[in-house]
Amino acid sequence: MLSLLTLFVHQGWQVTFASPAQQGEHKVDLTELSINEQTVALNCSSFDDFINELNPNIVLFDRFMLEEQFGWRVAKHCPDALRILDTEDLHSLRHARHQALKQNRPLNKADLNSDMAKREIAAIFRCDLSLIISDYELDLLKKHYSVPEHILLHCPFMLDLQHFSPSTNSYADRQHFISIGNFRHEPNWDAVLFLKQHIWPLIRKQLPKAELHIYGAYPPPKATQLHNAKQGFLVKGWAEDAKQVMQQARVCLAPLRFGAGIKGKLAEAMFCGTPNVTTNIGIEGMTMGLDWPGLTTDLNSFDSFEDSAQNIANHAVQLYQEQSLWQQKQQQGYQLLKTNFAKDEVQAKLLARITDIQNKLSTHRADNFIGQMLQHHQLKSTQYMAQWIEAKNR
Template sequence: MKKVLVIGYVWPEPNSSAAGTHMMSLLRAFRAENWQVEFASPAQKTEHMVDLSEDGITTQVIALNCSSFDEYVQAYNPDIVMFDRFMMEEQFGWRVDKYCPNALKILDTEDLQCLRNSRHEAHKAGREFSHSDLHSDIAKREIAAILRSDISLIISHYEMQLLNDVFKVDSALLHHLPFLVDLQHIPTSTKAFAKRKHFMTIGNFRHAPNWDAVLYLQQIWPLIRKQLPDAELHIYGSYPPPKATALNNPKTGFLIKGWADDAYQVMEDARVCLSP
């Protein structure tokens, strides 16, 4: 039986973020191969984290910048190590190289962090993103992690092309792996349009692009409301900060709902999902 060690940047929260859903898909894919899977993370545990033991996955709390990881990884002796985002490869990759030199190293990029950061900087400056924005310290760190890994999982064709054309990364080091969809759990029927109401959007408030989206929706909502005076915009997402809840305005129908117990249900109840 192969042994897999996944080193997580955060504990998986599939009901909070797309990243959490994607991570659970990968973990379950490993388990479907009848591999032994352990998830380790230095992050603090959270109220919305999933119980991995229900999927037969063991867990381990690890520490940053501590030799205790060396003893731990030697004892576990994994065949495969997957790093959740380049920051975890930076922290633990060299230790894996030293104590488990034969382990296959996989980097799960989630999104390219350098691309996300570059777009964010361009957005803050009020201009269009360009490839010159990518020449950053974050890009150097992330590309270095990709080059140190045996294979990196890339979520979009756009990112694959960017890595090939701009950063000249060998295609042999990259594997295109978009979101995995469980076709058996896709509903065959949903509410009719006439039985739905209002607008909605959903996204973890700790993810900067989601907060930018809320601010943009605040700008355009009066234009929609002018045409549809009774419409409401329901804004869902885990971990809404005070600056978000302060935007809640029942008079204008701009409603900060926060955590959704069932994301599928709140989407089915709405007529339109706004996703700038």
């Protein structure tokens, strides 16, 4: 989201960031980017006055829940505004995988056709353009959900690599393992538990002096209680400088068992020259045909958590101890970043698509009948529900 906002500002566009969320303690100060910040209320007609006065040319929704809440109001009061959905990742896919994991079974079609999926895919259809961060999810949307390609755009990370320089911290300069990620994000918390209960004891058997440093925002008591210095399992919490702690570690561990989108923690590890050990979920949508800058475990190839944990642990020890392999994976990480996530090409494609759709908005919408149909019904059902909630709250 910050990459998108920065891009829009650099185009000379006037940008307003409107949010109903409470401000968090680690919030970015958008006013430093000359972005106007506005608080808006859920289920409240005050948004109608706000959007009418603002009268935007483009409205970007951050995830499908915000499109559900505000999309019909934008369509009603600013019908000519281009509506873009930033999916971030497919929430319904992450939810489906989580349900399958909890029930210890493979993902099936019923999981993909959940109520959440119906809501999320409907939001994608209703928008003029949806930004899809993963090529895997782009393919899923087109083939499984039959979403028209002209309302989708593959839009991965947009990283500023123009002045990028490799890390000066060599293999010998580094020590220990690192795992990083917001504790409020369920896949990250599951990965921490997987490390604690299954993987880390196996690593410590082979590397008794190694430490695992776990960083992440908003660590709950259940996370800090896992801290155990004798076991080398150190829950550090919030990192003031994530890149600094990442560059001090020799190997990044990301044993993700479910999730969606592409992983910022792994992109940051590559940026810092830190090879990683992860899973098929971790690398999804990030390779785009290139070699992975680490060692991976395909969780679907194992019958038990114990077997997959042993494989991950073996990979971790191997990458930690073999300097030549570590250096090879570090270089592959630099190459993958430059090839897949350099911002210039991604930004150019996005701006070109926005311009193209704006120039033929009526035709573009006419070619998406399902979206028009869903917009019609959502405008009615959501409008009346929102008006009922507003009246009830008076």
